[in-house]
Amino acid sequence: xxxxxxxxxxxxxxxxxxxxxxxxxxxxxxxxxxxxxxxxxxxxxxxxxxxxxxxxxxxxxxxxxxxxxxxxxxxxxxxxxxxx
Numbered sequence: 001x002x003x004x005x006x007x008x009x010x011x012x013x014x015x016x017x018x019x020x021x022x023x024x025x026x027x028x029x030x031x032x033x034x035x036x037x038x039x040x041x042x043x044x045x046x047x048x049x050x051x052x053x054x055x056x057x058x059x060x061x062x063x064x065x066x067x068x069x070x071x072x073x074x075x076x077x078x079x080x081x082x083x084x
Contacts, residue, residue, distance in 0.1 A: 001019060001022070003016050003019060015042075023044065024044075029044065029045075030045035031043065031044060031045060032044075032045055032057065034060075
């Protein structure tokens with residue numbers, strides 16, 4: 001399903017009701033927002049412990065890094081640069 005939505009003056013977006021129902025997204029549902037250049041991906045946070053959810057997120061990030069050819073050394077170097 002493809003839907004066009006707008007961001008309001010407060011920077012908020014509304015996920016259409018039909019999409020929320022289709023994906024089982026309820027009030028107060030935690031979502032993960034991943035930005036990659038001009039692409040935003042929104043994923044539901046699954047059930048389970050915070051640790052399990054974090055591990056799942058790390059694996060997803062590692063998969064994306066591998067796809068883009070980004071090594072652990074690249075990430076370490078970028079973190080050091082960002083810290084100043």
